[in-house]
Amino acid sequence: MQYPDYKPAIEAPALSDDELNALDDLLATVPGDGALNVEMLDGYLTALLLAPKPAEQLRGADWLPTVWGGDGEGDAPSAPFASGKQKKQVVVMVLRHLRSIDQALRHQPDAWEPVFSVAETGDGQELADAEDWCTGFLLATEFDADGWGALFDHPQWGPLLAPVGLLGGDIDSLSATDAERLDDPQQRDGLSRAVPDAVLALASRAR
Numbered sequence: 001m002q003y004p005d006y007k008p009a010i011e012a013p014a015l016s017d018d019e020l021n022a023l024d025d026l027l028a029t030v031p032g033d034g035a036l037n038v039e040m041l042d043g044y045l046t047a048l049l050l051a052p053k054p055a056e057q058l059r060g061a062d063w064l065p066t067v068w069g070g071d072g073e074g075d076a077p078s079a080p081f082a083s084g085k086q087k088k089q090v091v092v093m094v095l096r097h098l099r100s101i102d103q104a105l106r107h108q109p110d111a112w113e114p115v116f117s118v119a120e121t122g123d124g125q126e127l128a129d130a131e132d133w134c135t136g137f138l139l140a141t142e143f144d145a146d147g148w149g150a151l152f153d154h155p156q157w158g159p160l161l162a163p164v165g166l167l168g169g170d171i172d173s174l175s176a177t178d179a180e181r182l183d184d185p186q187q188r189d190g191l192s193r194a195v196p197d198a199v200l201a202l203a204s205r206a207r
Contacts, residue, residue, distance in 0.1 A: 001077045001087060003060035006098055014100035015093060020115070023093045027068060030080050034069020040136030041067060042115035043168070045098045047140035049105065050202045052147030055098065060091075063143060067094055105203040114196055127185050130192035134168025157205075160198040163191040 015023065024038040036044060048055035048063060055063070065071050068090065072079050081087040104112035117129040141148035151157045152165065166178055167188070174182070181187045 001084065001091075003064045003091065004095065005060045006055045006058075006095060008056055008099065008102055010099075012096045012099050014103075015097050019093060020097070023090065023097070026081075026086065026090050026093075029082070030068045032069055032080070035080075036067055036069075036136055036139075037132060039115050039117060039132035040139070041094065041097070042101070043130075043133035043136030043138075044140045045094070045101055045136075046105075046114065046199060047137040047148075048098070048143070049102050050199065051140065051144045052151070053144040055102075058143060060095075063140070064091060064094065066139065105199070109200050109203055112196075112200070114199065116192060116195075121185075127189040128192035129188055130163075130195045131167045131188075134164045134166075134195065136168075137164055138168040151202075157198075157202070160194075160201055163194045164198060167191055167195070 020038055023041075027035045027037060027041070044067070045055075048058070068080060070080075078084040078087050081090065101112070114130070114133055116133055117131075118126050119129065120126055152161050166174075166182070171179070171182075181191070
């Protein structure tokens with residue numbers, strides 16, 4: 001299958017909540033455990049847009065297959081999906097979601113919302129968990145490791161991006177202190193709620 005490149009000028013409607021759920025379901029049908037869920041996908045696409053080398057400068061063939069864990073080698077063009085129609089549907093939906101994030105961050109940053117998990121406690125408190133979102137975000141940084149590395153090490157941007165690295169990074173590399181922070185739902189919630197601030201700051205920088 002020939003993958004389309006992302007072209008911001010091509011108009012496409014944002015996915016509805018039902019369509020996002022349908023996309024999540026489609027990705028969940030992919031064999032193996034390499035496919036992203038919608039939270040990971042949302043973080044992944046956001047990082048592609050904010051990267052020093054943004055999505056519009058990448059070939060769709062470079063980043064789209066990562067969404068479903070790769071195409072494999074020597075498989076049918078529809079692989080790993082059940083049909084070419086299903087694969088095309090996923091590609092179109094992913095590009096629509098990419099553009100909706102792009103448009104929100106460019107033109108309506110106050111209305112932009114990431115796709116995070118939110119759990120309600122017994123006393124009615126809502127606790128955010130951005131681990132999957134941050135995992136997807138960090139996955140996309142691999143396409144421009146040097147550019148992102150400079151941002152993570154930057155005295156201004158590095159502290160803003162620290163919650164992303166902490167929530168989405170390798171748990172085995174955490175210090176004992178950071179591991180304790182992630183084990184505390186309240187601290188995990190605080191780290192998760194700091195992530196949108198980093199995204200909006202980076203989006204403002206890009207503009």
